[in-house]
Amino acid sequence: MSDLVEFNKDKSDFAKWYDTILIAADILDKRYPVKGMPVMKPAGWYIHEKIMRLAEDEWEKQGIDKCQFPTLIPETFLTKEEEHVAGFEKECFWVTKGGLNTLDIRLALRPTSETAMYSMFSLWVRSYADLPLKVHQSCNVFRYETKSTKPLIRVREIPWNEAHTAHATAEDAEENLRQAWVGYDEVINRQLGFYGLVLRRPEWDKFAGSIYTEVLDTIMPCGRVLQTVGAHNLGQKFAKVFDIKYQTEDNREEYAHMTCYGISTRVMAACLSIHGDDRGLVLPPVIAKVQAVVIPIKPKQPAEKTEENIAAAEASWQKILASSKKITAALQAAGIRAKLDDSDRTPGFKYAHWELRGIPLRVEVGPRDVDHEDEAEFECMMVPRNNNMPAGKGKKGKQAKQAAETPQTGLDKRLVKQADIAAEAHKFLDDIIDKLRDEAQRQHNERVVKCFRLSDVKKAMKKGKVALVPFCDMGDKGKQAEDRIREYLGADLPGEVRGWDPRITDSLEGKTCIASKPDEPDAAHYWAYIARAY
Ligand code: PR8
Incomplete structure (x- = not known):
């Protein structure tokens, strides 16, 4: 198969390098005629499965049990959580017929498994003794991506591993998310040898139905960032609509606090891209x-x-x-x-x-x-x-x-x-x-540069860098500031505010938001990253 495409040996033209290496090294074949669904060849699938196994081993150590849920989700489940359905309904593939019969309730090919799993969590959780409930699965999910698709990076059938947990208290849920990051650090940083920016996403960009979203944004060789991990604190939102309640020790009824997180073939995409060179792949x-x-x-x-x-x-x-x-x-x-x-x-x-x-x-x-x-x-x-x-x-x-x-x-x-x-x-x-x-x-x-003016952000991004900037707000006001940044950078350089890293503690005293209007300096409260994303 490798003779079908000539490998572009110059990694400095990363887009071309990426497109040709996956074919030349027999990782996948793009000729399957359904958009966004390339075929993983044995060499590619081996790598993906190994990465999934690394994650599974971490979850096993943390007492997160492996399970398998059905691929089809009734529409009635998917629509329970308002924000979740708003975020996902346009991305679902729908099954409307069984053979020649039209189905009473449409079934979605799972775009993610919250609603499938939580409908069962509500049956399994009764008392505080049933918590924490922690499961994960490695499976394929389906998203009708409307942006242009790219092998491993933006596919419509996504091989991934997803973990879902329910806890008695908000603190336990938080602690669980911290442990999730310990696991991802072990897999991605220690074992696969790369990492990225661990960020809290702005309000306008968090996972549909979460109270906050944390991500790993890996900086790719072209300077664009790729979200390689999504980890979400769901608070009690899903517990309330799916009725995941437990009896406390003193006989009160409480809703569970939930988290979920996942990684996909994007981890493999980033791993191959970051370590590869002009001669091809370099595998950990x-x-x-x-x-x-x-x-x-x-x-x-x-x-x-x-x-x-x-x-x-x-x-x-x-x-x-x-x-x-x-x-x-x-x-x-x-x-x-x-x-x-x-x-x-x-x-x-x-x-x-x-x-x-x-x-x-x-x-x-x-x-x-x-x-x-x-x-x-x-x-x-x-x-x-x-x-x-x-x-x-x-x-x-x-x-x-x-x-x-x-x-x-x-x-x-x-x-x-x-x-x-x-x-x-x-x-x-x-x-x-x-x-x-x-x-x-x-x-x-080398790729992260601090910038205090939008003109510097532009220059940095043109050189394939990511800008770290003082920024005002992660809610509505921040969104308006982001709109100004997008307008300034223009359509050729579609940079966006990716979020902030709460661990950066450099003082922001006296600093103004990089996107302040000319006569209205806004105080900066965050160190935010601006980058172009995949
Ligand atoms: C969740 N629910 O769904 P998330 N192609 C390849 N990889 C993708 C794609 C795609 N089209 N879309 C997303 N990913 C939560 C957590 C269960 C698990 C990858 O979260 O929407 C991205 O790396 O953030 C993303 O961070 C990860 O799947 C989890 O998806």
Whole structure:
């Protein structure tokens, strides 16, 4: 399939890079004829499922149980919570017929599962002893997205994991959300090696039916942000309309306090985009189906083709193959997902093939590695996917100069002795993710700039940056200020106020809102982020 599209090797043209890498690396196929529903190929689905598993493991640790709810939701459930239905009815796919019969009540393909789950929560919660009630599921949800769709980022059938919880008190619900963020930090930051801005969304942009919404906005390589996590405090809104009540210890009736949060294929989109490079994907080892690929390198044909020389080259090749097999087995025995590529292709072809697919570690075994006095002894070259390249290699002129000036942010390859193979491979796999995380963090930091004038916001955004600005308000007044910002930035630069980070405590004393009207300076109460979003 990869030959259908030529991979755009220049990541600085990110839009093109993203569109071509997913096809070239066999992640998905866009040719299925329903808009917004690409087919996930085995390599892509493996990665998605691994990411979901990481989240599931976190929820398991936190006592959030896995369950499975039906895909269809009666319209009567969906319309119970006013704000929720207003937010979602236009995004639903509706089932109106069963065979030839028209259904009495329309059924929605779940756009999210609050209403399906909470209709059952109301049956399951009776007393304080039934709380907290915490469940999650990994499934597909459906949203009739009207903005243009983009593989993994804005799809109409969304593979995701969603968690839903009910608690006795508002404090318990808050604490649960904090734990949700601990879980996402572990999965996205620690394991997948990237993160983003953890923000509280403005009132006008919160989840339909929530009292507040927190998100992770990941800054993509083009400077646009992608909401990779949505975590919502639902307060008692849903509990009231779904009648999720419990008897307190002193026999009062109370409504439960609820939260929900979820991640989708967007996490994979961000992970691939942030770590990938001009040569293709760079996978964090934890999500790589093949973590190490072993490549035997054939000895050169002897210059003098005497029988003796030919026999020596063949003997060396057999040793190389035998050692490669042993290395693969040793890696597998050490719990590493290793693969031997002894196909008939040239080493150069194989390197490019596995690099494009992001395989974290390449193990090369060549003639010199097996040429030891002790027959049983051999070594190999371990080359991490994020290998520091010799500066400017293969490049000329300006490009070579640029390459020489680019900081080396990866790892160096190493010659490894037989006895150390398993330990060294493990060390590489650990170091790879640490390096990827450091580099992602460095790039993130570089992309955020403080601005105090709209003209500076414009300049920053044009350079692919995100602006951190003093801002007045996160309610109606803030919305008007945002409208002024949008007008100023114009249609070519559709920036928006993404929200604020309550943990930024830099003083705002004496600062005015960046979108104040010329003669009416408004005091700033928030550090807000302005960015263009996906
Ligand atoms: C909720 N209810 O629904 P949320 N394509 C890919 N990913 C998407 C798309 C899409 N069209 N739409 C949203 N996402 C709550 C929490 C249960 C779970 C991703 O929240 O609407 C986004 O990353 O925020 C979003 O943050 C996440 O799904 C959860 O969706």
